[in-house]
Amino acid sequence: MGCDGGTIPKRHELVKGPKKVEKVDKNAELAAKWKYCALSQEKLRRPIVACELGRLYNKDAVIEYLLDKTAERPNAEAVVHIRGIKDIKELNLTDNPEWEGEGRNTKGDRYEDIHCGMFICPVVGLEMNGKHRFCYLQTCGCVFSERALKEVKTEICHKCGDPFKDDNVLVLNGTKEEVEKLREKMEERRAKAKTKKCKKSKAAETVSTTAESKVAELFSNNMLTLKTPKCSNQKKKKKSHC
Structure with missing residues (x-):
């Protein structure tokens, strides 16, 4: 019953139970969404764009995807809804003065705050690091914290002065819900745009057909007017001969 050393094994040593699921650090995962491209998983660098679902991308990564959609990519599901360059918006971000960049010296026992954001809200100064909710305006691409938009209510952008509506405000890196x-809003907008396009094409077709019919009618009338005087002249000549 014993092992080599004369010890009796316990039950947990003989029976293998289910493996423990490794827990992902939610704070680190949340911070990564604000520092890395959702497609290439590379660090975000200007120009940075956002889609209609509020995800952040490097613009060059999205352009490469649009140029060659057949290439295999690890996170291709993050850009399936992007059909063209019109489906993304370049963001007008405000730099964080406390952000020292990637070239800072990290050697030694210096403390490095992983939650230090590269960008901040230009109104209230909150860092864009995942701790606070941020939104962007589809009209101009300016980025603000949700607190700033609630505290200072306006219909004009705080940064560039362009007008906007509540429907133009999109949440960045929001929850699943x-x-x-x-x-749903994106699909609704696209369906409306498609119906408008169909109506315009039908209207253009009707205009072109009516224009063609009018041209044909005018052409036939002109031909008749050109033919009638010749006939009358010929009749006059015949009478004179008689």
């Missing part, structure tokens, strides 16, 4: 709502 918020992403689903944004997806």
